[in-house]
Amino acid sequence: MTVDFKNDESIHINIRKRRRRLAQxxxxxxxLKVRSQVLIGIICLLTMMxxxxxxxxxSGIDSEPQSMISEPIEPIVEYQTITIRGGDTLWSIAxxxxxxxxxxxxxxxxxxxxxxxxxxxxxxxxxxxxxIL
Numbered sequence: 309m310t311v312d313f314k315n316d317e318s319i320h321i322n323i324r325k326r327r328r329r330l331a332q333x334x335x336x337x338x339x340l341k342v343r344s345q346v347l348i349g350i351i352c353l354l355t356m357m358x359x360x361x362x363x364x365x366x367s368g369i370d371s372e373p374q375s376m377i378s379e380p381i382e383p384i385v386e387y388q389t390i391t392i393r394g395g396d397t398l399w400s401i402a403x404x405x406x407x408x409x410x411x412x413x414x415x416x417x418x419x420x421x422x423x424x425x426x427x428x429x430x431x432x433x434x435x436x437x438x439x440i441l
Contacts, residue, residue: 387437
């Protein structure tokens with residue numbers, strides 16, 4: 309009986325190749341499993357965040373920008389109508405009509421809101437309303 313060593317060696321090589329391929333497939337499957345678990349975790353997290361926003365209505369998140377006015381302006385009941393003269397500005401008018409307890413800037417804002425005017429858009433002869441304090 310004769311033994312063919314070449315044939316025996318090729319069988320061992322084929323077995324090694326099969327083992328390598330099988331190990332590669334297992335690594336790919338494990339890598340895919342980890343990726344899918346990470347993806348499922350991200351989806352769960354996003355779902356929970358969306359649910360929290362739906363339940364709490366996004367409280368704590370300002371949907372509108374902050375106003376420059378710290379407190380709302382109270383409605384003005386009484387006012388005086390004046391005629392703008394040459395050189396008058398909203399600031400000079402507010403300064404003339406304000407008392408020491410009120411900030412001139414607040415009175416300028418009230419005059420602007422009451423008359424719907426911008427500081428640079430007033431002109432001599434124009435009539436505007438000024439709140440009486």
